Every structure is written in structure tokens, then in C-alpha cells.
Amino acid sequence: MAYNFHFDPVDLPPECKELRKEVRSFLRQEIASGGFNPNSGKGTFSKEFARKVGAKGWIGMTWPKQYGGHERTHLERYVVIEEMLAHRAPNRSYATADRQSGPMILKYGQEEIRKTILPKIASGDLCFCIGLSEPNSGSDVFAASTRATKTDGGWLVNGRKIWTSNAHNADYMIALLRTSAKTKENHRHGLTQFLIDCKSKGITIRPIINLTGQHDFNEIFFDDVFVPDVNMIGEVDNAWKQASDELAYERSGPDRWLETFASLEALVQRAGPSPSDSLAEGIGREVAHLATLRRMSASVAGMLQAGKTPGVEAAVVKDLGTNWEQALPNKVRLMAPPTGDSDPDVNDDRFEQALRHTTLIAPKLTIQGGTREVLRGIIARGLGLR
Numbered sequence: 001m002a003y004n005f006h007f008d009p010v011d012l013p014p015e016c017k018e019l020r021k022e023v024r025s026f027l028r029q030e031i032a033s034g035g036f037n038p039n040s041g042k043g044t045f046s047k048e049f050a051r052k053v054g055a056k057g058w059i060g061m062t063w064p065k066q067y068g069g070h071e072r073t074h075l076e077r078y079v080v081i082e083e084m085l086a087h088r089a090p091n092r093s094y095a096t097a098d099r100q101s102g103p104m105i106l107k108y109g110q111e112e113i114r115k116t117i118l119p120k121i122a123s124g125d126l127c128f129c130i131g132l133s134e135p136n137s138g139s140d141v142f143a144a145s146t147r148a149t150k151t152d153g154g155w156l157v158n159g160r161k162i163w164t165s166n167a168h169n170a171d172y173m174i175a176l177l178r179t180s181a182k183t184k185e186n187h188r189h190g191l192t193q194f195l196i197d198c199k200s201k202g203i204t205i206r207p208i209i210n211l212t213g214q215h216d217f218n219e220i221f222f223d224d225v226f227v228p229d230v231n232m233i234g235e236v237d238n239a240w241k242q243a244s245d246e247l248a249y250e251r252s253g254p255d256r257w258l259e260t261f262a263s264l265e266a267l268v269q270r271a272g273p274s275p276s277d278s279l280a281e282g283i284g285r286e287v288a289h290l291a292t293l294r295r296m297s298a299s300v301a302g303m304l305q306a307g308k309t310p311g312v313e314a315a316v317v318k319d320l321g322t323n324w325e326q327a328l329p330n331k332v333r334l335m336a337p338p339t340g341d342s343d344p345d346v347n348d349d350r351f352e353q354a355l356r357h358t359t360l361i362a363p364k365l366t367i368q369g370g371t372r373e374v375l376r377g378i379i380a381r382g383l384g385l386r
């Protein structure tokens with residue numbers, strides 16, 4: 001049996017420790033000055049915050065300086081992301097562009113687009129959304145049927161995307177579009193990626209309200225939307241390889257195991273300094289899981305830094321991470337001391353709020369960025385089992 005993946009052990013170097021202190025101090029100041037409230041459970045979109053983070057040099061950290069980047073390491077970027085998530089900072093307006101759209105443009109975009117778009121992402125001025133899913137192509141992204149047809153100086157786009165997170169706030173989308181039919185030999189053939197200005201004529205964005213009652217998802221209709229040639233990303237008809245890269249970027253970070261962390265943090269606060277033995281044991285077990293996921297996720301960042309493409313390792317972290325974080329709110333609920341038994345200084349409302357919010361978002365965690373079953377298929381292939 002082929003064994004095709006492993007996790008290189010990684011220790012964060014001293015510059016990461018310094019950076020962590022700097023990021024924590026910035027975030028604590030932001031919270032203290034009312035810049036954001038980590039316990040609001042409300043939307044986390046703020047362009048103002050994005051611009052502050054951009055000014056700190058914490059967006060596009062690993063990109064070349066000539067495109068507005070900062071030529072820092074993937075491990076330094078890892079530390080910044082981890083702190084932002086642990087503090088529940090309002091990173092929605094730049095996180096997608098920083099994590100996957102920017103790296104895609106850097107790797108496959110045309111020079112003119114790199115020069116104009118990447119510096120604006122790095123400064124926190126641009127928000128991106130992801131145009132992969134369609135009503136009949138979710139897990140099988142390569143079945144996309146929204147068409148781009150060649151016209152003078154560009155392409156005309158017609159069709160529909162769905163489940164597009166944050167599209168109503170986005171400036172741009174990177175969309176996977178059908179430019180010709182798939183072939184007998186390669187069912188992934190015939191797709192091309194494009195950078196689309198979300199304010200283009202012919203685009204209609206309709207909200208889909210999610211389980212928490214918030215407007216995050218959208219469906220997007222394209223009606224003869226003109227996209228200039230310069231906005232084509234990569235090769236015509238051959239986007240399947242680059243779209244797979246994009247999904248690897250999407251899956252590899254701490255974003256995939258820190259979404260319900262607030263419930264564990266709230267439990268630790270509620271437990272106070274002298275929890276019962278059984279509660280201490282329960283918290284200890286979850287913290288041990290968390291520590292292991294951190295080591296694995298940092299290892300993925302280390303492999304990216306070494307120029308590797310750890311697609312299977314990223315899928316393993318996402319699968320283990322999302323399963324752990326999905327189960328966490330319910331475990332926290334079962335472990336929590338009854339109201340009245342907790343530390344008297346603890347705010348029970350905050351605990352309830354954290355638990356309510358994380359319980360409601362838990363179901364989505366094993367779907368977004370690739371479902372559990374699909375990830376396990378990728379892992380099985382990595383192990384040589386299919």
C-alpha cells in the first residue's frame with residue numbers, strides 16, 4: 001500500500017513568538033477601545049478593521065514586496081491567523097482574499113492584474129468571494145455549467161452560482177466557469193477561472209439566510225456579464241489543477257478548527273480556578289485535542305514554507321479539525337457546571353451566548369470547504385486506497 005503523506009514536525013521560530021505578542025497587544029487594544037466586540041456573536045465584517053490589519057502588514061504576508069506583500073514566512077502568517085481567530089476578530093472582509101484569492105492571482109493571474117489587485121488586497125481594501133458551487137455542482141465542482149463564451153476583448157458569462165459566502169460585501173469573485181465541454185478522457189477538462197468584478201452590469205445577488213438568522217450566503221445570477229481577457233486566470237479549459245490548489249489553500253489553516261473555540265474558552269471561564277476533577281479532566285481532554293490539531297496545522301504551514309503542496313495533509317487536518325470543532329459545543333454543554341455552581345464572578349450570559357452561537361454554526365463546519373465524505377475520498381487516494 002502506498003503511504004503518501006506525513007507531517008513534518010515544526011517548532012515556531014523565535015520571530016513568531018515576538019509577532020504573536022505584537023498581534024495580541026494590537027487585538028487587546030482594539031477590543032479595549034471598542035474597535036470590535038469578540039462576544040457579540042454578530043457578523044465579523046469590517047473594512048475599517050481590515051485596513052488597520054493591512055497597515056500592520058498582516059495581509060498578504062508571504063507575497064513578494066513588489067505586489068504589496070511583506071515576504072514573511074508561512075509560519076508567521078500562521079501565528080497572525082491563529083490570534084485573529086482566537087480573539088474572534090472581524091476578519092471577514094479580507095480573510096478569503098488573503099487565504100486563497102490572492103495566492104491564486106499571484107500564481108496564475110496576468111501581470112497587469114497582479115500589479116493592480118494584489119496591493120489593494122494587502123492594504124485591506126478589497127473583499128473577495130468564491131464562485132465554485134452551483135445548484136448542480138457542489139462536491140463535484142468540476143461539473144460546473146455556468147458558461148463563459150468568447151466575445152471581442154473578453155468573455156460573456158451566463159448562469160448561476162450558489163452558497164456564495166459574503167458575495168453581498170465582495171468587490172471581486174474568482175469564479176470557475178465552463179468554457180468548453182468536458183472530454184471523454186478528462187471529465188475535468190473545459191473549465192476556466194476568471195476574476196469578476198461583483199459590481200459588473202448583469203450580476204444580481206440574492207441573499208440566502210442561514211441557520212443563525214444571518215445573511216452570509218447568496219445566490220448569484222449572471223446575465224451576459226462582460227469579463228475582459230486580462231481577467232482570465234491561468235489557462236483556458238485547464239483550471240481543474242489550479243482550482244484544486246485553491247481548495248488546498250482553503251483547507252489548510254487554523255480557520256478549520258477554531259470556529260467553535262469560543263465555547264471551550266467560555267467553559268474554562270465558567271469553571272473558574274477550581275473546577276471539579278471530572279470537569280478538569282474533560283477540559284484537559286479537549287485541550288489535548290486542540291494542541292494536537294495545532295501541531296498538525298502548523299506542520300502544514302511549515303510544509304508550505306518549504307515549497308511543498310500538502311494537499312492530503314491539509315485534508316486530514318480539515319477532516320479531524322472540523323469533526324472536533326463540530327462536536328465541541330455539545331461536549332461543552334454536557335460538561336458545564338449547572339448555573340449557580342459556577343464561579344460567582346463569571347458572566348453566565350456570555351457562556352450561554354457562546355454556546356448558542358457555536359451550536360448553531362456547528363452543522364455547517366463539515367460541509368464548507370469540502371464535505372467530510374469528499375475529504376475522506378481525497379485522504380483515501382493519498383493513502384493509495386483508491
Ligand SMILES: Cc1cc2nc3c(=O)[nH]c(=O)nc-3n(C[C@H](O)[C@H](O)[C@H](O)COP(=O)(O)OP(=O)(O)OC[C@H]3O[C@@H](n4cnc5c(N)ncnc54)[C@H](O)[C@@H]3O)c2cc1C
Nearest residue numbers: 130131132133138139163164165364367368369371373374
Ligand atoms: C458555510 C458554508 C459556506 C460556503 N461557502 C461557499 C462559497 O463561498 N463558495 C462556494 O462556491 N461554495 C460555498 N459553499 C458550498 C459548499 O462548498 C458545498 O455545499 C459543498 O461543496 C457540498 O456541495 P452540495 O451542497 O452541493 O452537496 P452535495 O455535493 O450534493 O453533497 C450531498 C451529500 O453527498 C455527499 N457526497 C457528494 N459526493 C460524494 C462522493 N463522491 N462520495 C461520497 N459522498 C459524496 C456529500 O458529502 C454530502 O453529504 C459553502 C457551504 C457552506 C456550508
